[in-house]
Amino acid sequence: xxxxxxxxxxxIPLMLAPALGIVVLLFGGGLLVGxxxxxxxxxxxxLTEFTFDHYVSVLTDSNFLSSLWLTFRIALVTTVLASxxxxxxxxxxxxxxxxxxxxxxxxxxxxxxxxxxxxSGIILLVTQSGLIARLGVALGLIDVPADFxxxxxDKAGIAIILTFLWKEVPFVGLVVLAILQSVGxxxxxxxxxLGANSRQRFFNVLLPLIMPGIMSASIIIFAFTFASYEIxxxxxxxxxTTLPVEAFRLYQDPxxxxxxxAMAISIVLAVVAILLLVAYRRLARYAVK
Amino acid sequence: MTLDTKPPDKSxxxxxxxxxxxxxxxxxxxxxxxxxxxxxxxxxxxxxxxVWSFAFRWNFPNLLPTEWGARAWIxxxxxxxxxxxGLWNSLKIGGLVTLMAIIVGLPASRALGQHDFxxxxxxxxxxxxxxxxxxxxxxxxxxxxxxxxGLTGTVFGVxxxxxxxxxxxxxxxMASVFANYxxxxxxxxxxLGANRFYVFWYVTLPAISSGLLVASMxxxxxxxxxxxxxxxxxxxxxxTLPLVLFPFLSGASHANAAAISLVFVAPAVIxxxxxxxxxxxxxxxxxxxxxx
Amino acid sequence: MTQVxxxxxxxxxxxxxxxxxxxxxxxxxxxxxxLGPSGCGKTTTLRMITGLLQPSSGDILFDGESVLExxxxxxxxxxxxxKHLLFPTMNVAQNVGFGLKMAHVDKSEIASRVTEILDxxxxxxxxxxxxxxxxxxxxxRVALARALVVRPQVLLLDEPLANLDANLRITxxxxxxxxxxELDITAIFVTHDQEEAVMLADxxxxxxxxxxxxxxxxxxxxxxxxxxxxxxxxxxxxxxxxIRTGAAVQTSVGEITLDPExxxxxxxxxxxTVRPEDVEISxxxxxxxxxxxxxxxxxxxxxxxxxxxxxVGDETWQVQGPASLAAKEGDEIYxxxxxxxxxxxxxxxxxxxxxxxxxxxx
Numbered sequence: 001x002x003x004x005x006x007x008x009x010x011x012i013p014l015m016l017a018p019a020l021g022i023v024v025l026l027f028g029g030g031l032l033v034g035x036x037x038x039x040x041x042x043x044x045x046x047l048t049e050f051t052f053d054h055y056v057s058v059l060t061d062s063n064f065l066s067s068l069w070l071t072f073r074i075a076l077v078t079t080v081l082a083s084x085x086x087x088x089x090x091x092x093x094x095x096x097x098x099x100x101x102x103x104x105x106x107x108x109x110x111x112x113x114x115x116x117x118x119x120s121g122i123i124l125l126v127t128q129s130g131l132i133a134r135l136g137v138a139l140g141l142i143d144v145p146a147d148f149x150x151x152x153x154d155k156a157g158i159a160i161i162l163t164f165l166w167k168e169v170p171f172v173g174l175v176v177l178a179i180l181q182s183v184g185x186x187x188x189x190x191x192x193x194l195g196a197n198s199r200q201r202f203f204n205v206l207l208p209l210i211m212p213g214i215m216s217a218s219i220i221i222f223a224f225t226f227a228s229y230e231i232x233x234x235x236x237x238x239x240x241t242t243l244p245v246e247a248f249r250l251y252q253d254p255x256x257x258x259x260x261x262a263m264a265i266s267i268v269l270a271v272v273a274i275l276l277l278v279a280y281r282r283l284a285r286y287a288v289k
Numbered sequence: 290m291t292l293d294t295k296p297p298d299k300s301x302x303x304x305x306x307x308x309x310x311x312x313x314x315x316x317x318x319x320x321x322x323x324x325x326x327x328x329x330x331x332x333x334x335x336x337x338x339x340v341w342s343f344a345f346r347w348n349f350p351n352l353l354p355t356e357w358g359a360r361a362w363i364x365x366x367x368x369x370x371x372x373x374x375g376l377w378n379s380l381k382i383g384g385l386v387t388l389m390a391i392i393v394g395l396p397a398s399r400a401l402g403q404h405d406f407x408x409x410x411x412x413x414x415x416x417x418x419x420x421x422x423x424x425x426x427x428x429x430x431x432x433x434x435x436x437x438x439g440l441t442g443t444v445f446g447v448x449x450x451x452x453x454x455x456x457x458x459x460x461x462x463m464a465s466v467f468a469n470y471x472x473x474x475x476x477x478x479x480x481l482g483a484n485r486f487y488v489f490w491y492v493t494l495p496a497i498s499s500g501l502l503v504a505s506m507x508x509x510x511x512x513x514x515x516x517x518x519x520x521x522x523x524x525x526x527x528x529t530l531p532l533v534l535f536p537f538l539s540g541a542s543h544a545n546a547a548a549i550s551l552v553f554v555a556p557a558v559i560x561x562x563x564x565x566x567x568x569x570x571x572x573x574x575x576x577x578x579x580x581x
Numbered sequence: 582m583t584q585v586x587x588x589x590x591x592x593x594x595x596x597x598x599x600x601x602x603x604x605x606x607x608x609x610x611x612x613x614x615x616l617g618p619s620g621c622g623k624t625t626t627l628r629m630i631t632g633l634l635q636p637s638s639g640d641i642l643f644d645g646e647s648v649l650e651x652x653x654x655x656x657x658x659x660x661x662x663x664k665h666l667l668f669p670t671m672n673v674a675q676n677v678g679f680g681l682k683m684a685h686v687d688k689s690e691i692a693s694r695v696t697e698i699l700d701x702x703x704x705x706x707x708x709x710x711x712x713x714x715x716x717x718x719x720x721x722r723v724a725l726a727r728a729l730v731v732r733p734q735v736l737l738l739d740e741p742l743a744n745l746d747a748n749l750r751i752t753x754x755x756x757x758x759x760x761x762x763e764l765d766i767t768a769i770f771v772t773h774d775q776e777e778a779v780m781l782a783d784x785x786x787x788x789x790x791x792x793x794x795x796x797x798x799x800x801x802x803x804x805x806x807x808x809x810x811x812x813x814x815x816x817x818x819x820x821x822x823x824i825r826t827g828a829a830v831q832t833s834v835g836e837i838t839l840d841p842e843x844x845x846x847x848x849x850x851x852x853x854t855v856r857p858e859d860v861e862i863s864x865x866x867x868x869x870x871x872x873x874x875x876x877x878x879x880x881x882x883x884x885x886x887x888x889x890x891x892x893v894g895d896e897t898w899q900v901q902g903p904a905s906l907a908a909k910e911g912d913e914i915y916x917x918x919x920x921x922x923x924x925x926x927x928x929x930x931x932x933x934x935x936x937x938x939x940x941x942x943x
Contacts, residue, residue, distance in 0.1 A: 012400045019397035019456050020415060027419040027453050030427030033434065044433070092323040099324050106331045108565055112507070112557040114514040116531055120538055120550040121334025124341055129349040131337055137350035145349055166334065186666055192653040193631050193660040194680035194731060204679070208670035220421075227423030229517045230531075234538055244425055248517060251429050266426045273422040280421070281414075 031270060038263035045256045054260040064265065066240040074157045074232070074242065075225040078164045079218045085165070086172035087214065091206075093173070094180040104177070110170045119163045119234050126159055127152050152235055159235040164225050172217040179213045180206075212283060219280045223273055243269055341547035361548035372549055375533035378444065379513055382529060383556075385448040386455050386512040387505050394459040395501075401460065402467025416457040424454045428518045435522055442524040450522050451512040459508045466500030506560045513556060583643050583657075583734040583767050584609045585630065590639035592625050592791075599625045601791045602639070610765040612758070614782035616772055618814070622791035623771040627737050630769065631658040643734055654683075657734035661741050665720040667712035673699070673723050674708035680731035698730040701760060718749045722756070729760065736761070738770035742777065754781055775802070775815055787811060803856060808929045817856045819898040820926070825851045830923075833894040834873040839923040851925045857899040859922035862889070864908075866915040871923075877912040891916065 036042075040051040058064050093104055110118065125131045133148035142148055151158035191205045232242040241249075243265060250262035341347065345358030365372045401412060419427065428450050432441070440446030470493075478492045494501075516531045523532070530553050537546040590603040600622040607613050615623035628634040630641055632653035640647050648656055659680070667676050677698060678691045686694075699705050702722040712720060721741060728736055738757070742750045758781055761768050772778050778785045779799040787794045787802065795807045806812035809820060823832035825848050828841045837853060866872055875891040875898065887906045891898045891914055900916060908914060 012404055012406050015396035015400040016412060018393035019460055020412065022393060022452060023415060023419055023456055026431060026449060027422075027427045029434070030430030030453075031422070032430065034426060034430030037430070089323060089327065092320055095320075097320055100320075103324050103327045105565055106327050109331050109335075109561060112510055112560045112564075113554055114510070114531070114557065116514070116516065116534055116538065117338070117550045117554045117557075118334065120534070120546055121338050123538065124337045124543060124547065125334060131333075131352075134350045134352055138352055166330070170331075186662070186664065187668060189633055189653075190660070190662065190666040191668075191679070191683075192633065193656075193658065193737075194683060194727065195654050195657075196679075196683040197654050200683050204683075205668060208668075223421045227425070229423070229425055230535070234535070244423060244517075248425060248429070263429065266429055270422045270426045274418070277414075277417055277421045280417075 034263045034266055034270075037260050038267045040260055042256075042260055045259075047260070054264045058261050058264045058268070063240070064246070067243050067246045068268075070157065070240050071226055071232075071242040071244075074160055074164075075222045078161050078168060078225045079222045081161070082165055082168040082172050082221055083214050083218055085169045086217075087176055087210070089169070089173045090176035090180055090210075093177055107170045107173055110167050111174070113167070115163065115167060115228070115231055116234075118166045119231055122159060122163045122166065123152060123235070126162065153237050155237060155240070157232070157236055160231055163231050163235065164221075164228075168221045168225075172214065172221065175213050175217045176210050179210050183209055215283050216280060219276050219283070223276045226272060226276075227269060338547045338550050341543050342551055344544050344547075347543075361542075361544035364545055365548045365552060370545070370549070371528055371533050372530070372552060375528050375530035376552065378527060379530040381444055382448050382451065382519075382527075383509045383512040385444065386451045387509045389448065389452060390455045390459040390508050391501075391505060394456055394463060398460045398463035399467050402464035402470075403472055413461075416460055419453050419457045420461075424450065424515070424518050425521075427453055428521050432521055441522055442526040444527060447519050447522050447527050447529070448512075450518045451515050453518075455508050455511050458511060459504055462504040462507070463497075463501065466497055466504065470496055470500075503564050506563065510557060510560060582609050582765055584645070585735055585767060585769070586640075586642040586645070587626070587630070588640040588642065590626065590629065590641065591637050592622070592629060592634065593637040599791050600629070600636075603788075603791075603793055605786055605793065605796065607767060607769065609767055610762075611783045612761050612768045612770070612781060614770055614772060614778035614785045615788060616775060616778040616785050616814075617788040618773055620790075621788045623788055624739055625791075626788075627660070627739055627769065627771050630735065631660050631737055632656045633660075657731075658737055659728040659731060659733035659735070660737040660739060661721075661724050661728045663740045663743050665712070665724040667720055667723055667727075669712055672709050672711050673704070673715070676712070676723055677727045677730055679727060684731070694730050695726075698726045701729075702726045702756065717745050718753060721745060721753060725757065725760070729764065729766070732764075733766065736766050736768040738768065740771055740773070743772075750777070757781065787814065789814075805924055806854070807927055809852065809854075809926045810929050812854055812856075812926055817854060817899075819857060819860070819896070819900075820852050820854050821893065821896055821898075822850065822852050825849060825925070830925075832873075834875075837871050837873075837918055837923060838920050839925070840920055843921070844923065844925050846925055853923055853925050855918045855922050855924070857888075857901055859919060860898070860900045861917040861919065862900050862902045862906075863915045863917070864912075867917060869917060871918045871920060873916050873918070875914055875916055877908050877910055877914050879910060880906070880908045889914070 038054055040047050040049055040054060089107070093100055093107070123130070127133070128145040128148045128150055130148075133142065133145060136142040136148060151162075153159075187205050187209065188201050191201045196204065227244055228242070229244040229248060233245050236242065236245070247262050247265040247269065250258050250265065253259075253262070340354065342361050343357050343359060344354035345356035345360055347354035347356075364370050368374075400406075401409070431450070435441050435446055435449075440449065474492055474496060475488050478488045483492070514531065515529075516535065519527065519529050519532060523529070530549075534546070534549045534553055537549055540546065585607040587603050587605045587607075590600055591598065592600040603622075603626060605613075615626060617623050625634065629636050632648070632651065635649070641649060643656070643658075648658075667673075668679065671679070674692075674695050677695045681691045681694060695708070696705070699708065702725055704719060704722050704726065707715070707719065707723075712723070715723065721744075724741070741757075742753050745753060754777065757770075770781065779802075782799060784797060785799050785802060786796045789810060794811055795802065802811060802815050803817075806815060806817070812818070812820075821832050821834070821837070823830040823837065825831075825846070827848065828838055830837045830839060830851060830853055832853075839853065861867070866874075873893055875893040878890040878892050878897065881888045881890075882904065884904065886904055887902045887908070889900050889902060889906075889908060891900055893916065898916065902908070
């Protein structure tokens, strides 16, 4: 092999190496250590035997199961609601009419805003003494704060969902909007001339076209919501709380013997995320165009 | 000789530009409702924060503050609130993260976006994982090692963990920028005699600059918004703005929380102004928005 | 099998009048071509007929009844676009059966009609393929099948062959023509290619700038183009001005005789024209009447013939001669303008009050 050929062959791996190296080292390393500890390998406190005991105790713990269910429910509700609302908004915004461009601009605002700021604003609005409750008083609907439903620090996680929706509806909406605008009205026009009314056009022509985009955006949202720490901690109750909060709480426990279980929960988190990633990649294969 | 006048083909649909005046009543109502709900949905939390930050006294059930004042802002500017300290650390770390992401990310994203190679799928997997798997997981795992290496409690250490979600995001976004950009321009320049450096500096860089800028801004925002990872690795001594903000959010002083939130959102506003024009063109950047 | 009437049809976009007071009656089962350069309003007209666009004024009637209040999905004016627009998530059979499914036709009937129509467009066996797996010609045939299977009132084709390569275009034209006449469907198609229009249509409607210039059977545009611009669109740029008295036209290069029965019109200043292929050329002059002398400007060898640009008086004429003609630049050449091929064109600037229907009386 000539020197040139060697250089050519080396080029791509060299370009990739630094970035991949850091990722593998930091992420892979962290994951591996976490995995090891979850399997009982924790020399710092003298545990050197690999065992599944910690997983067993975690997975059979009712606290864990409640957390898992809560985390899952919040993520699912957020994702479904966000997709429905986003599609609705996108269908309207794709047309140009007075104010549509301004509305699309407004729609972009939540994207770069940090989740904590969103939470901050939402808290001020939806607590029992928040702005919306006060509006209720002004409209004569309620009298005292206690009359307003408690949706922050509630078991249902309504405020959590609202905060996520504030950020995610525009995200999915803009993705769907981008698809609709790049596709244009042509397929629907064709369908119209062939006799399809607006309901038929939506279900038979539009929906199949935007579905891949909705699905991939939904997977991203679900993964993010599932893995979020700050928002459930801020807006939820102490128990039951979501998996990431539970994992970190256990991790910070001064009793180091809890550590393997903390890691087990975090590995469960990772597994769920990886399963979602598999689904996401599978979907990419079905993408049209 | 055929005559071929070419005024714009107005008969073809202009991307949903509709014929004014033929929409049904129902459609007009729906549009108004959508416009209004978007405005309320998006602006209400933000406006609320603004008003609260200038509220001196605002008790239930008043719809507006009974007394106004800049007390919260004055407090935020004061050292005791640690806002400036947090702001400065966040900027330092964010800048460091973005810089490192660009340096290692540019060659990687170029390779990914412009070349096909064996194992490309594996690389994409490796890059997607730290984005979808929460950074908390890896950070918890790597925490002990960082302690042993003396990286906890340092700006550099915090920047390193921020790299976990930041590098993959940057690389994937820039990869699609490079993919869209293609190699044709560069190849043309090379055949015209330009050397590699010249091509990179005068041809490639200008062409990808806007995509690079947007990707960098959002990478910065990823670091900017990190909370629990900074908490863990910062070890209490590195305080960034979200760490300053967090206690206030669960506290009693809404005004202070509001003011600090608005400080925290400032770079996002800058990014927004810059990218609102870009966004419509480059949907490849969309991928990471949900994670900030 | 529907009769279509366009009455005083106009369409305005802001300041731009895309279609101006179009009047045209299309007979049941007829194939009419809307011909004209880009932007002349032909696609706009098509979109109004199908209902995707509302006219600014005027009326559209199917079988004598106005369809302006009927929305597109119930009009039955099916359009085949330039881009095949096959629904990407469906296969061929589902695409073709789409219109029938929307009409809630029974599944078994859909299946049989789809099979039947695919056979007609020679695509049997491809039912399960997806759009992107087909070639350009196949895609367009599927689009055609999809439109035909619903038995439309009117079939509208918007430059359906523009994206196909030349050979494919020829076979597709024949296919379209055959099917259309076999199924006796009223069809309107839009094109900017005059060859295509001439080959496919029963009648051609030529439009410039939203205004109908001339309507008639294809040969009308060759034998009796109404204006200079019409003649030019059909590749004849040979004009000569002169003064007409009866059957004679006095020009700067001599007197030309025409047939007054074939070419009615008043005396006075006129512009006459003869198509390039009708001009007889010779190097010595035949001694017959209607011969003018010109100077060869540039000869172009075209393989099976030679094309010559000849300066005649102030004008430049395009003529054709045998391939073996050895003419050089500057050579003198004689052009005979046969009386039976001399025609007089109207002034372009005058928009027609009423465009006369034309057919050539041989």
